[in-house]
Amino acid sequence: MAALQSAGDAVEVPAWRGGFGRLWTAAVVSRFGDSLRAAALPLLAATLTSDPMPVALVTACGFLPWLLFGLLGGALPDRVDQRRAMWAVDLVRGALMAAFAAAVALGHASIALLIALAFALTTLQTLFDNAATALLPALVPQPALGRANARLMTGQQLAGAFLAAPLVPLLLTAGEGVPYVADALSFALAAALVASLRTAAPERPARKPGSTLRGETAEGLRALWGERSLRALCVATTLCNIGVGALIATLVLHITGWLHAGHGGYAAAITAYGAGSVAGGLLAARLARRLGRMGSVLLAGAVQTVCLAAMGSIREVWVSITAMAVFGLMGMVWNVNQVTLMQERTPQAMLGRTSAAFRTLAVAGTPLGALLGGATAASWGLNTPALVASGLFLAAVVALIPALTF
Structure with missing residues (x-):
């Protein structure tokens, strides 16, 4: 386990040596490659079809494996060495991306291939993400978990929003398959970094005779x-x-349609969100010290509620851009403290299963929300989804209030 570094009168922070630095680098490199792929795929899909439904299916297949295999992907890391599971998954994902890059370069890309790739990569991600959540407490002492999560998420946001996305047009000039080659290499490098960790697998109680994955999943x-x-x-x-x-x-319809801000306004809103998320990673630990982790999450939800209400009711592009920046900031505060609470309040031997149950239930809301957003925008106006989202965030804040005493 990594030693703690002193930060003066501040809370203890994770040392970069001892494994955390390698895990951080692997996570950032992997996110960089993922972001290259995420930015390049829509451009590729647009050259293959003008029908929005097949493109939507690619997005849907990015969520479906979480609903089908998310719980199983949490049970497995509680049975095996999380480090080995992570580097093995990354090697498989790297091989898939290398094969896909070859298909694109040879002119064999198709929407069906994109759908299959999205499904396969997300299926593997269910195992990788839950294993990573369970591994971090083995590398970082509990007092430093909050700052460790903040550094991980902030580094990933920087790599994805500010490094990878602007690089895609340059890579595409070298060839359609180049972004995917870069993604495959990022998986290989991340796998090597994780494999180099010398962290012993956590001690686990012996499984009961006749114990099954289904039963262990139910325990989570x-x-x-x-x-x-x-x-x-x-x-x-x-x-x-x-x-x-x-x-x-x-x-995109809210910004370009309701606000008439064009693609430039949409790009500004997305950039503001990314910048806010980075700032939130830097702020999360300070808020947790002052308000506690659950108090920080409650504050984040309340502020996000106001941001969404402003977006849906004030027809000024600068309001939406500012609201997206604050929304991203508080979203990062929520995410950092949410993951840290999960790691702090779950027994190590059950962390993979519990985090998988949490993720699966939470992820199920996103595609449902997408359908709800489309329906309300079509029926009542392009600003309505922001107002609906504001109401849902308010309900979330109310749901959190009883937990403040714990």
Whole structure:
């Protein structure tokens, strides 16, 4: 386990040596590659079809594996060495991306191939993400978990929003398959970094005779629902994800249609959100010290509620851009403290299953929200999804209030 570094009178922070630095680098490199792919795929899809439904199916397949395999992807890391699971998954994902890059370069890309790729990568991600959540407490002492999560998420946001996306047009000039080659290399490098960790697998109690993955998965669900603060946080996060799904699905229409701000306004709003998220990663630990983790999450939800209400009711592009910046900032505060609470309040031997149950329930809200956003925008106006999202965030804040005493 990594030693702690002193930060004067501040809380202790994770040392970069001892494994955390390698895990951070692997996470940032992997996010960089993922962001290259995420920015390049829509451009590729647009050259393959003008029908929005097949393109929407690619997005849907990015969520479906979480609903089908998310719980299983949490049970496996509680059985195996998380480090080995992570680097093995990254090697497989790297091989898939290398094959896809070759298909694109040879002119064999198709919407069906994009759909299959999205499904396969997200299926593997269910195992990788839950293993990573369970591994971090083995590398970082509990007092430094909050700052470790903040550094991880901030680094990933910087790599994705400010490094990868602007690089895609340059890479595409070298060839259609180049962004995907870069993504494959990022998986290989991340796998090497994780494989180099020398962290022993956590001690686990012996499994009961006849224990099955299904039964162990059910234990994770019971553990999540039996911890009152995590239960409230899961309900609140699911409500928020429904709201976020509604907002994201229609944001481009909100900015370009309702506000008449064009593609430049949309780009400004997305950039503001990314910048706010980075600032939120730097602020999360300070807020947690002052308000506690659950208090920080509650504040984040309340501020985001106001941001969404402003976006949906004030017809000024600068208001939406400012609101997106603050929304991103508080979203990062929420995410950092949510993950840290999960790691602090779950037994190490059950962390993979409990985090998988949390993620699966929460992720289910996003596609539902996307459908809700499209329906309300079509029926009542392009600003309506932001107002609906505001109401859902308000309900989430109310759901969190009883957990403040815990």
